[in-house]
Amino acid sequence: MLQTVLITLHNISRWLVLVFGILAAARAFSGWRGKKAWTPADDRAGMLFTSLLDLQLLIGVVLYFTSPFMLPILQNFGAAMGNSSQRFFAVEHVFAMILAIVVAHIGRSLSKKAAGDVARHKRAAIGFTVALVLILAAIPWSRPLLQFFGLFTL
Ligand code: HEM
Numbered sequence: 001m002l003q004t005v006l007i008t009l010h011n012i013s014r015w016l017v018l019v020f021g022i023l024a025a026a027r028a029f030s031g032w033r034g035k036k037a038w039t040p041a042d043d044r045a046g047m048l049f050t051s052l053l054d055l056q057l058l059i060g061v062v063l064y065f066t067s068p069f070m071l072p073i074l075q076n077f078g079a080a081m082g083n084s085s086q087r088f089f090a091v092e093h094v095f096a097m098i099l100a101i102v103v104a105h106i107g108r109s110l111s112k113k114a115a116g117d118v119a120r121h122k123r124a125a126i127g128f129t130v131a132l133v134l135i136l137a138a139i140p141w142s143r144p145l146l147q148f149f150g151l152f153t154l
Contacts, residue, residue, distance in 0.1 A: 003067060004150045010059045011147050014139060017052045021104075021135065024049040025128040028111075031121030038117040046108045046124055053101045053131075064094065088140065096138035104131035 024045035031042060064070055073080040073090050080086035107127010114120040146154040 003063075006059055006063055007067070008147055008149050010056065010063060011144060013052060013056055013059070015146075017049070017056060017135065018132075020045065020049045020052055021128060021132045025125060025132055028121045028125035028128060032118060032125050035118050036121070038120045042121070042124070046111070046128070049128060050101075050104050050108050053104055057098070057101055060094070060097065093138050093140060096134050100131040100134035100138070103127055103134065107131065 024042075027042050027045050030036065031038065065074070070089065073086050077090065080090045104127055107124055107130070110127065111120045111124040114123050144153045146152075
């Protein structure tokens, strides 16, 4: 039951991460290229994106150590390295996503420290875009695009 809830949240939250990531990056790019003032809405967009990433990290870590899917992988990590789909979840997914989360946070933090609004937008735009590219590359697109508490899977 808990696993169903966690995997559902991890699945759905992926779409929220993408929507708010694209929104935050688009606002930052538009502010940078259009030399716009930095607004509280820009700050909120970045905060939502990084908060959703933190939530994904939290759920992901719990899934990593408790999911029945991960159990055989963790019990024989060496053998999992020889199986590309198991290695993806054991190492590649986690490593790329953690890197993306760190890059998004660094982008937001450097943006806050920048002198001037255009520099703020520029740093946020670069950090959020690099994070988004990593996220898009590390999402397991072969898995369900949507699942809802075991009631339906797409
Ligand atoms: C932006 C961050 C992340 C995104 C967008 C993301 C996205 C996804 C998606 C879409 C799935 C497939 C869900 C399904 O089968 O319905 C998945 C599975 C999984 N993710 Fe992530 N993930 C992220 C971060 C993480 C992190 C940081 C970890 C671990 C530390 C993690 C661990 C896992 C595990 C173990 C599974 C397989 C779970 C299972 O099938 O029981 N994820 N992730």
